[in-house]
Amino acid sequence: MASLNKQAELLNQVIQGTNSAVFDLLTEKGKAIFFPHQGILGQTAEAKGKKLNATIGMAYENDGSIMALPAMSSKIKLEKDSVFPYASSFGNPKLRNEWQNRILKNNPSIKEKNLSLPVITNAVTHALSVIGYLFADADTEIIIPEPAWDNYELIFTITYGAKISSFPLFKNGSFNGEGLKEKLNRSPSKKILLLNFPNNPTGYTPTEEEANQIVKIIGDFGKSNNLLVICDDAYFGLVYEKGIIRESIFSKLSAVSANVLAVKADGVTKEDYAWGLRVGFITFGIKDGEKLYSALADKAAGAVRATISNASNLSQSLILQALSAEEYELEKKEKKVILQKRYEAVKKILGKNQQYKKYFQALPYNSGYFMCLKLSGSLQAEQIRKHLLEKYDTGLIVVDNFLRVAFSSLPEEKLENLFSNIYRACEDINV
Numbered sequence: 103m104a105s106l107n108k109q110a111e112l113l114n115q116v117i118q119g120t121n122s123a124v125f126d127l128l129t130e131k132g133k134a135i136f137f138p139h140q141g142i143l144g145q146t147a148e149a150k151g152k153k154l155n156a157t158i159g160m161a162y163e164n165d166g167s168i169m170a171l172p173a174m175s176s177k178i179k180l181e182k183d184s185v186f187p188y189a190s191s192f193g194n195p196k197l198r199n200e201w202q203n204r205i206l207k208n209n210p211s212i213k214e215k216n217l218s219l220p221v222i223t224n225a226v227t228h229a230l231s232v233i234g235y236l237f238a239d240a241d242t243e244i245i246i247p248e249p250a251w252d253n254y255e256l257i258f259t260i261t262y263g264a265k266i267s268s269f270p271l272f273k274n275g276s277f278n279g280e281g282l283k284e285k286l287n288r289s290p291s292k293k294i295l296l297l298n299f300p301n302n303p304t305g306y307t308p309t310e311e312e313a314n315q316i317v318k319i320i321g322d323f324g325k326s327n328n329l330l331v332i333c334d335d336a337y338f339g340l341v342y343e344k345g346i347i348r349e350s351i352f353s354k355l356s357a358v359s360a361n362v363l364a365v366k367a368d369g370v371t372k373e374d375y376a377w378g379l380r381v382g383f384i385t386f387g388i389k390d391g392e393k394l395y396s397a398l399a400d401k402a403a404g405a406v407r408a409t410i411s412n413a414s415n416l417s418q419s420l421i422l423q424a425l426s427a428e429e430y431e432l433e434k435k436e437k438k439v440i441l442q443k444r445y446e447a448v449k450k451i452l453g454k455n456q457q458y459k460k461y462f463q464a465l466p467y468n469s470g471y472f473m474c475l476k477l478s479g480s481l482q483a484e485q486i487r488k489h490l491l492e493k494y495d496t497g498l499i500v501v502d503n504f505l506r507v508a509f510s511s512l513p514e515e516k517l518e519n520l521f522s523n524i525y526r527a528c529e530d531i532n533v
């Protein structure tokens with residue numbers, strides 16, 4: 103490959119010198135990328151505070167305040183300075199710190215030394231895409247339990263050429279540890295494992311015991327192999343049952359082996375009910391990784407700069423003030439209770455309508471926004487979905503041959519009707 107930029111070389115030296123397993127996980131693009139501390143950004147930083155500063159590509163009023171159109175600024179209560187100027191490609195430093203503190207608070211078994219400062223992205227999809235930029239290329243096999251979120255294909259396969267290799271998420275109603283082990287050990291190619299709990303589309307989160315088993319399998323694999331594990335924690339915190347993991351599986355994976363780099367992709371999108379604000383985070387964790395984090399963050403921020411330059415300052419400032427607001431935790435709890443009640447209503451409906459089993463049964467679910475129905479016999483999910491739209495005014499999503507129900511999006515009292523429509527649609531088609 104063409105010779106690398108000096109700044110990229112310096113980052114690579116740090117990474118390779120600290121942990122060659124992590125260096126080997128990087129793609130060619132990942133090796134080449136760097137954060138341009140020198141150049142425009144460096145020169146701008148050097149000019150900060152000068153009487154005449156004509157460095158930055160933003161516009162200021164004659165009095166030195168940031169320029170903004172009142173048609174916009176009059177609608178926003180936040181200070182103009184925290185809305186209209188560019189944010190850093192790494193993200194607002196206060197928000198990065200605040201999010202790191204929240205990760206530590208919500209995942210108390212993470213050791214601080216096993217956690218980088220998060221880099222801010224344009225929500226979770228972009229976090230995954232930046233991870234793909236750094237670690238996924240045509241040589242890479244991405245192991246993803248199925249069913250899975252369909253956008254992984256666009257992010258990793260279509261964008262970076264990586265090959266998705268799947269195994270069934272469940273075996274006999276539990277997490278399929280055997281399938282995971284078999285997949286990891288099958289071929290000697292470069293591998294990434296992607297785990298998404300609470301899961302889209304099934305709404306599944308592993309039990310404590312299953313999580314320990316997953317970590318053990320990965321730890322054993324890591325004794326003689328390198329691995330990147332992506333924890334897609336988009337639905338973090340939305341768990342509704344006892345005995346399932348409350349912390350992200352990232353907690354344990356960030357300490358499991360110096361050959362296993364764990365990377366957490368999360369954001370405010372789902373867990374803070376802020377889908378359109380587009381703020382997400384990439385956080386690295388690895389055993390004995392303290393010296394790696396700054397170089398990895400530089401690479402991630404370089405990829406952010408190369409793709410979107412930086413995430414919305416307005417969104418970041420809005421979130422930052424919310425996270426430190428007194429009412430935030432309580433409001434968040436109240437919304438979770440609403441989702442939990444819908445989850446419990448679904449369980450009750452399926453429990454009391456045993457006749458539904460003739461046509462469909464739930465895949466294991468205990469968390470998140472969704473649950474999936476497995477259809478009996480030769481029933482085709484797509485045919486039922488269409489029929490539900492046409493005859494029952496009801497919309498669902500088909501994933502593989504499952505019907506995904508977003509109970510997050512319907513009031514509790516409408517759920518009974520939803521499932522009875524699904525039943526009637528199956529009956530119509532089955533005759």
Ligand SMILES: Cc1ncc(COP(=O)(O)O)c(C=O)c1O
Pocket residue numbers: 224225226227228251298301302334336369371372377382
């Ligand atoms: C599992 C999973 N990961 C990531 C995302 C993307 O989230 P964002 O809207 O923050 O990009 C979604 C959205 O549906 C999702 O279901």
